[in-house]
Amino acid sequence: MNNTFxxxxxxxxxxxxxxxxxxxxxxxxxxxxxxxxxxxxxxxSIYPETTLSFSLIVxxxxxxxxxxxxxxxxxxxxxxxxxxGSSIIGTIIGASAGACSCGPIAxxxxxxxxxxxxxxxxxxxxxxxxxxxxxxxxxxxxxFVTTKSLxxxxxxxx
Amino acid sequence: MVDAKKIGVAGAAIVLVTLVAVxxxxxxxxxxxxxxxxxxxxxxxxxxxxxxxxxxKDATITIVEVGDYQCHMCKLWFxxxxxxxxxxYVETGKANLVFIDMPFLGRDSTPASEATYCADDxxxxxxxxxxxxxxxxxxxxxxxxxxxxxxxxALNLGLDMEQFDKCMITDDHRAHVxxxxxxxxxxxxxxxxxxxxxxxxxxxxxxxxxxxxxSTFVSVLDQML
Numbered sequence: 416m417n418n419t420f421x422x423x424x425x426x427x428x429x430x431x432x433x434x435x436x437x438x439x440x441x442x443x444x445x446x447x448x449x450x451x452x453x454x455x456x457x458x459x460s461i462y463p464e465t466t467l468s469f470s471l472i473v474x475x476x477x478x479x480x481x482x483x484x485x486x487x488x489x490x491x492x493x494x495x496x497x498x499x500g501s502s503i504i505g506t507i508i509g510a511s512a513g514a515c516s517c518g519p520i521a522x523x524x525x526x527x528x529x530x531x532x533x534x535x536x537x538x539x540x541x542x543x544x545x546x547x548x549x550x551x552x553x554x555x556x557x558x559f560v561t562t563k564s565l566x567x568x569x570x571x572x573x
Numbered sequence: 574m575v576d577a578k579k580i581g582v583a584g585a586a587i588v589l590v591t592l593v594a595v596x597x598x599x600x601x602x603x604x605x606x607x608x609x610x611x612x613x614x615x616x617x618x619x620x621x622x623x624x625x626x627x628x629x630k631d632a633t634i635t636i637v638e639v640g641d642y643q644c645h646m647c648k649l650w651f652x653x654x655x656x657x658x659x660x661x662y663v664e665t666g667k668a669n670l671v672f673i674d675m676p677f678l679g680r681d682s683t684p685a686s687e688a689t690y691c692a693d694d695x696x697x698x699x700x701x702x703x704x705x706x707x708x709x710x711x712x713x714x715x716x717x718x719x720x721x722x723x724x725x726x727a728l729n730l731g732l733d734m735e736q737f738d739k740c741m742i743t744d745d746h747r748a749h750v751x752x753x754x755x756x757x758x759x760x761x762x763x764x765x766x767x768x769x770x771x772x773x774x775x776x777x778x779x780x781x782x783x784x785x786x787x788s789t790f791v792s793v794l795d796q797m798l
Binding site: 449454455464465540541 | 645646649652653711712713715779780781782783784785786788789792793
């Protein structure tokens with residue numbers, strides 16, 4: 416497994432992709448979850464009660480970055496992929512969780528879809544932690560399967 | 574075959590990026606509202622005369638909080654930031670605090686707001702307000718603010734239950750809550766909770782969107798004092 420990671424991330428392009436995808440998810444999520452504010456000036460804050468939520472965002476973003484960058488490598492290597500779809504679904508579900516508490520997104524959803532929007536928004540808020548954990552679980556499986564697959568394919572190639 | 578899969582992957586990536594962009598745009602639109610305050614709105618008299626005020630009515634600064642009693646970030650702000658503001662700005666007479674209801678999160682939000690004004694009829698608005706945020710639970714409309722619980726909160730505060738029940742049954746304050754909801758959206762430009770509008774001594778207003786930490790309020794308030 417270490418060897419597979421070593422092969423992929425020995426190429427600086429994949430480290431850049433990893434960092435890029437991480438921040439692409441991390442920054443919007445910490446803005447939506449009200450950890451980072453730009454107005455009236457730049458403020459970053461974590462309340463003690465929200466430490467778990469922040470940790471899950473970091474983990475989710477990191478695992479998504481690994482899953483996507485590894486699958487990009489895999490696509491380039493063997494010109495086919497089967498698992499990237501599920502990793503993206505995991506990322507989207509995880510990213511959505513908890514983003515709908517009292518923020519403008521919830522407001523838009525609720526005003527657009529009424530009661531159904533309110534229920535959906537409420538569901539995402541209440542089950543924020545389990546949904547994010549499930550997404551992380553999906554991403555771990557994706558990373559594991561991709562790594563195994565790459566190890567096998569790399570052996571075949573060599 | 575390979576091309577079709579590549580297209581599929583690219584499509585999924587585009588969907589992901591689009592979703593992130595939509596989320597970000599939705600949030601940034603809110604910043605845009607805050608960055609370019611409507612000068613017409615700022616000069617309008619704030620219809621806060623009827624609102625219960627926490628602190629001295631003569632304070633030079635008014636902190637208006639737009640909130641929903643089922644909003645989790647409002648509870649977080651209530652527990653983490655509000656006590657420090659009360660200690661250092663409200664109790665010292667520098668600022669006062671006003672709460673404007675924007676009950677949009679669930680069906681129990683409006684009755685909860687109404688109940689605060691029924692409590693206000695008996696002089697216990699802020700006690701009831703605090704009780705709602707203290708006992709707020711995770712699930713929106715999960716029963717923590719249903720009619721029975723609202724009655725129980727009133728009972729715990731020692732309110733006259735006959736008067737409270739009558740007030741709730743006849744929806745005495747429904748119009749007040751609806752008015753606040755409209756004011757929150759139109760006058761304060763709120764589209765999420767909590768939103769704060771800090772009105773300074775000369776009528777200048779600073780909008781703060783979200784459950785900001787105490788440090789943000791210190792900076793804004795000290796600038797206005």
